[in-house]
Amino acid sequence: xxxxxxxxxxxxxxxxxxxxxxxxxxxxxxxxxxxxxxxxxxxxxxxxxxxxxxxxxxxxxxxxxxxxxxxxxxxxxxxxxxxxxxxxxxxxxxxxxxxxxxxxxxxxxxxxxxxxxxxxxxxxxxxxxxxxxxxxx
Amino acid sequence: xxxxxxxxxxxxxxxxxxxxxxxxxxxxxxxxxxxxxxxxxxxxxxxxxxxxxxxxxxxxxxxxxxxxxxxxxxxxxxxxxxxxxxxxxxxxxxxxxxxxxxxxxxxxxxxxxxxxxxxxxxxxxxxxxxxxxxxxxxxxxxxxxxxxxxxxxxxxxxxxxxxxxxxxxxxxxxxxxxxxxxxxxxxxxxxxxxxxxxxxxxxxxxxxxxxxxxxxxxxxxxxxxxxxxxxxxxxxxxxxxxxxxxxxxxxxxxxxxxxxxxxxxxxxxxxxxxxxxxxxxxxxxxxxxxxxxxxxxxxxxxxxx
Numbered sequence: 483x484x485x486x487x488x489x490x491x492x493x494x495x496x497x498x499x500x501x502x503x504x505x506x507x508x509x510x511x512x513x514x515x516x517x518x519x520x521x522x523x524x525x526x527x528x529x530x531x532x533x534x535x536x537x538x539x540x541x542x543x544x545x546x547x548x549x550x551x552x553x554x555x556x557x558x559x560x561x562x563x564x565x566x567x568x569x570x571x572x573x574x575x576x577x578x579x580x581x582x583x584x585x586x587x588x589x590x591x592x593x594x595x596x597x598x599x600x601x602x603x604x605x606x607x608x609x610x611x612x613x614x615x616x617x618x619x
Numbered sequence: 620x621x622x623x624x625x626x627x628x629x630x631x632x633x634x635x636x637x638x639x640x641x642x643x644x645x646x647x648x649x650x651x652x653x654x655x656x657x658x659x660x661x662x663x664x665x666x667x668x669x670x671x672x673x674x675x676x677x678x679x680x681x682x683x684x685x686x687x688x689x690x691x692x693x694x695x696x697x698x699x700x701x702x703x704x705x706x707x708x709x710x711x712x713x714x715x716x717x718x719x720x721x722x723x724x725x726x727x728x729x730x731x732x733x734x735x736x737x738x739x740x741x742x743x744x745x746x747x748x749x750x751x752x753x754x755x756x757x758x759x760x761x762x763x764x765x766x767x768x769x770x771x772x773x774x775x776x777x778x779x780x781x782x783x784x785x786x787x788x789x790x791x792x793x794x795x796x797x798x799x800x801x802x803x804x805x806x807x808x809x810x811x812x813x814x815x816x817x818x819x820x821x822x823x824x825x826x827x828x829x830x831x832x833x834x835x836x837x838x839x840x841x842x843x844x845x846x847x848x849x850x851x852x853x854x855x856x857x858x859x860x861x862x863x864x865x866x867x868x869x870x871x872x873x874x875x876x877x878x879x880x881x882x883x884x885x886x887x888x889x890x891x892x893x894x895x896x897x898x899x900x901x902x903x904x905x906x907x908x909x910x911x912x913x914x915x916x917x918x919x920x921x922x923x924x
Contacts, residue, residue, distance in 0.1 A: 487851075583851040585832065587878065587889070588703070588711050590853065592803065593827070594845045594891040595694065595701035596715035597836045601843055603646045604682070606658055606781055607756075607768040608843075608893065610694075610876040611671040611686045 486516040487583035494523060530574060642724045642746060642840060645756065648763035653678050655790040656764070662779040664872040665896060666859055671874035676790050677764070713803040717836075720824045724840025726753055736766055737786050743767075746841065753895075754841065762788045770842075773897040779875055805829060814846055819901040837892075844892020846906060853887040855880040863900055866909035881909040 486509055492498050493506050510517050598608050655676040662669045676683040681697030693704040702712040731742040739759055746754040752775070757767035767782040810826040814835045817823070821837035821844070834847040847853070858871025858878070868881045877899070879890040888907060 584854045585849050585851055585887070586854045587880070589803075590834075590845075590847050590889050590891060591878075592701055592703065592711040592713040593715065593805065593834060593847075595696055595703070596699055596713040596805075597717060597825075597827075597834075597845060598843065599682070599696040599701060600699050600715070600717050601838060602643055602650065602721050603838075603841050603843070604697075605646070605649045605652075605677065606656070606675060606765045606783070607646075607841075608875075609658065609660065609673060609675065609682070609684050609781065610893070611660065611673060611684075611692060611874045 486510070486513070486519070490516065490520055490523060493520070494527065526574075642726055642728045643721065645728065645744065645758055645763075646765075646841075649758060649765040650680060652759070652762045652764040653788070653790055654759075654762055654764050655787045656766075656783040657785040658781055658783050660779065660781050660874040662872065662874055663777060664877070666870075666872050669872050669874045672784075678790055711803075713805065715805045715807075715827065717807045717825050717827070722822045722824060722838040722840045722843075725820055726839070726841055728756070737783060739766075739786065741766055757782075759786070759788075764788075770893075770895055772895045778895040779893075781875070810835075812848070813907065814848070815905060818846075818905050819898065821902070831886075842892065842894050842898070844890055844894055844902070847889040847891075848886070848907075849888070850886040852882055853880045853889045855889075864904045864908070866903070868903070868909060879903065883907055884910040 486493075486506060489498075489502075489506060493503065498506060510520065595610070598604055598610075601608065655674070658673050658675050660669075660671045660673065671686055674685045679697075681695070681700075684694040684696070686692040691706040693707075695702045695704075699715040699717060700713070701715075703710045726746045726748050728744040728746050731744045734741050734743050734757070736757060736759075740761070741757050741759050744756045744758070745752060746756055751773060752771055754771065755767070755769040756765060758764065759766050764783075764786070766786065767780075769780045769782075770778045772778050805827050807825050808828045810828045810833050812826055812833055812835060814823060814826070814833075818837055821839045821842075823835050823837050826833060826835045831850045832847065834845050836845050837843060855869050855871065855878070858869050858880075861868050861870045866881065868879045870880075871878045876891065876893055877896075879899070881888055890903070890906070894902065
């Protein structure tokens, strides 16, 4: 089964058409992995939205200060804040970036099994018991 | 006396290969056989023994397999169709329309030795690649069924033994999930693939393409495997991580089958087949090597595709 992958972001951002939403929800109903992924991403997004607004540090925006401070003193602070912002953006991006799309081994086994059945050697010598599926139940 | 002399000379002048049997003919006869049986599969793998007991019904080229150990697993397969059921529910099914091209066998079989097995008259053949014994194959003389197949690694150790423990040459009819009922239907296609035509003595017989997935089927006339290339990763939680040819693979054995999965810079690859362990390294060496996508690569791919 192909998992939803990046479609999850499109769904959460409301960028899907109605028919795409319907197909997506049908897939979600039968796919525990994608369903769990949607729940996790919704949680992250809610957490980010609920962060408190903070006041900018004095000196970050010189015009806002009643007493202008020398530019040389602000450079370090600006660099630190910029680095913090970049780190925060990367961190949040890493959290909300969906895991890579995947294909299941069962799907590949199914294709291999179908092709093997055309093999001239097909028969008891080619019997395979798909143990992987069994253990993954 | 003259007649006897002529016969003796004619026999002596017959080429040695004329006495040997054709592997493809034996396998074709086995494929057409109708019977039901119970089969034990015992494989000695680098990850320990992998065993199973299955019930088999073969009818008109279709094969139905139900596993007793583990239970509830059923596979119905034949002529491009494959359906897997767990506890009576269909888990996956594929119908594939391929050419079914046959590979030129690299193996030879001897003239066979008469024997008895399960109260039936059988013939036991040695399958060799030059001097290397690769398999013992035992066919029922009357029905043609492959009663026993023992495959060997190149060091002479048994890799897998499959043998019937019960045999009935009068099977009941077999119902089978045909193409129209399959979840996935694939037709053979011309594929612009990077996979080699020859791979460690195996011939690429055909290729298939779907959205984001291509695969090719290789055979040497007896052993076979498929190589899958995807633009996504292949999910595989089972098996062991192994280092082969300086690359990291995930490897899993099930009774009669080995699976390798690895990540490449453009997605994922997998190999599924029945190769003895000594062939793994040589085959993997000629396929695209593993190449991990780092954290930044994943982030970039996730953000920008």
